[in-house]
Amino acid sequence: KQEVTQIPAALSVPEGENLVLNCSFTDSAIYNLQWFRQDPGKGLTSLLLIQSSQREQTSGRLNASLDKSSGRSTLYIAASQPGDSATYLCAVKGGSYIPTFGRGTSLIVHP
Amino acid sequence: DAGVTQSPTHLIKTRGQQVTLRCSPKSGHDTVSWYQQALGQGPQFIFQYYEEEERQRGNFPDRFSGHQFPNYSSELNVNALLLGDSALYLCASSLVGGISENIQYFGAGTRLSVL
Numbered sequence: 001k002q003e004v005t006q007i008p009a010a011l012s013v014p015e016g017e018n019l020v021l022n023c024s025f026t027d028s029a030i031y032n033l034q035w036f037r038q039d040p041g042k043g044l045t046s047l048l049l050i051q052s053s054q055r056e057q058t059s060g061r062l063n064a065s066l067d068k069s070s071g072r073s074t075l076y077i078a079a080s081q082p083g084d085s086a087t088y089l090c091a092v093k094g095g096s097y098i099p100t101f102g103r104g105t106s107l108i109v110h111p
Numbered sequence: 112d113a114g115v116t117q118s119p120t121h122l123i124k125t126r127g128q129q130v131t132l133r134c135s136p137k138s139g140h141d142t143v144s145w146y147q148q149a150l151g152q153g154p155q156f157i158f159q160y161y162e163e164e165e166r167q168r169g170n171f172p173d174r175f176s177g178h179q180f181p182n183y184s185s186e187l188n189v190n191a192l193l194l195g196d197s198a199l200y201l202c203a204s205s206l207v208g209g210i211s212e213n214i215q216y217f218g219a220g221t222r223l224s225v226l
Contacts (some may be wrong), residue, residue, distance in 0.1 A: 006141070016203075035172055041222070042220070043200075043201055043214075043217030043219045044201065044217040045217070046215065046216075088152075089153055090151075093213070096167070097167065098156050098167055098169060099156060101153030101154050101155070103153050104153055
C-alpha cells in the first residue's frame with residue numbers, strides 16, 4: 001500500500017525566502033506525482049504534474065523535482081510572497097491510477 | 112466558463128441519516144471523481160465515474176454510492192451516516208484521454224457535519 005509523507009507539517013517564513021517542501025512515498029512504481037495548493041475551506045488547485053519519466057517541472061516561481069529511486073519529490077518556491085500562504089499537498093498515482101495524497105504542508109508567509 | 116460546482120456548501124446531519132451531495136463538472140469534462148478530506152488529512156479517493164459507470168473505487172464501504180447522469184453531473188450518496196463521516200467532500204472533474212486526464216479540476220467542496 002502506497003504511503004505518502006510530507007515534511008514539514010507546517011512552516012512559517014518571512015516574505016522573500018526561498019522554500020523547499022518535501023514529499024516522500026513508499027512505492028517507487030508510480031505513474032505520476034502532482035503538487036496541489038489548497039486555500040482554507042477551498043478545493044485543490046493543481047500546481048505541477050511530473051510524469052514518471054520526468055525529473056522536474058517548472059512553472060513561474062515553482063519548481064518540482066522527482067527522484068523515483070529514492071521515493072522523493074521536492075517543491076521549491078522562490079522568493080515567497082504572502083499570497084503563497086496555503087496548504088501544499090502532493091499526490092502520487094500508481095499502477096491502479098488511484099491517487100494517494102499526503103497530509104500536506106501548511107505554509108504561512110508573513111510580510 | 113463555469114468550473115466545478117458543488118452543492119450544498121455546508122450540511123448538517125444526524126447519525127443514521129442519509130445524505131446526497133451534488134457535483135457539476137467543468138464544461139467539456141466527462142469524468143467525475145469524489146474525495147473525502149477529514150480535518151488535517153489529505154483527500155482520500157472514494158470513486159470515479161465515467162460514462163455513467165463507476166470506473167474505480169477506493170477503500171470505502173458500500174454505504175458510499177454514486178451516480179453519474181447523461182449530462183456528466185454526479186451525485187454522492189452516503190447512507191447510515193456515522194460521526195466519522197464528517198469531512199469536506201471534494202468533487203473533481205477531468206477529460207478522458209491523454210495527459211489531460213491527469214489534470215483534475217476541483218470544486219470548493221461540501222462540508223458535512225454529522226452530529
